[in-house]
Amino acid sequence: MKDTECVQFLQQTLPRLRLRWLGFRKVRAQVCKRIRRRAKELGLADSLAYRAYLEIHRDEWDVLDGMCHITISRFYRDKGVFESLEQTVLPEIAGTAITRGEQELRCWSVGCASGEEAYTLALLWRLRLMPRFPTLSMQIVATDVDDDMLGRAHLGCYRPSSLSELLHDLLAQGFVRSGDAYCVHPKYREGVFFLRQDLRSAMPDGLFHLVLCRNIAFTYFDEALQREVLQKLRERLHPGGVLVVGSHESLPQGTGGFVAWPEKRGIYRKTEVS
DSSP states (O other), X not given: OOHHHHHHHXXXXXXXXXXXXXXXXXXXXXXXXXXXXXXXXXXXXXXXXXXXXXXXXXXXXXXXXXXXXXXXXXXXOSHHHHHHIIIIIHHHHHXXXXXXXXXXXXXXXXXXXXXXXXHHHHHIIIIIIGGGSTTOEEEEEEEESOHHHHHHHHHTEEOGGGGTTSOHHHHHHHEEEETTEEEEOHHHHTTEEEEEOOTTTXXXXXXXXXXXXXXXXXXXXXXXXXHHHHHHHHHTEEEEEEEEOOTTOOOOTTOOSEEEOTTOTTEEEEOSOO
């Protein structure tokens, strides 16, 4: 299956999955490699044969959907986001929570892959910010649809390449060396919970002060699905809660209920009234 054939195949099939080709252009090599391997396993000659197979074997659409799951993750990914969280967003959220008499910040990492984002947030809070807000704990719920990724997240051990952007003090204090890997210290895993969920059909219970939904819904989902997911995300946020999307993402045009955080790209606050 040539690249041009795979591109045409994706353009034809992604809408059926409520996904959009625009989001997959830069990562199509990863997806096409999986599709070629799957077609070979099934003994199919090309994309046309696989397309025909999909129409006969409807369960195969779930397999294709899984092959379109992009897993790119590392600690402190897009450092500007975490700098904003540390310097302005989390302190403000924490101050508001304390004023309300709350004792816990609830955060949700959507599409957590192997857990780097969730653990980065945990380390940032415990080692940098919690000393300023000692009465406030943080609970992090991290969700993903990929069982293999979640297995790695539960293990909490990573290659040095995943940690290359992490701040030195967080690396030094937050990890234990185990052979060639670095494992998150057990005390910093406390309060981090991993769940298998598909954002398109399920979300964790309760309200959150902070939701990180980066480089997933507003890159890969079609516009109608983006709007549906955004409304549900808003329902999961406390009044004044914060939604963080990818630095190159934006919310669907014409949607209400959020205002951009001043001078912080990809960060939005839930408005009190839609």
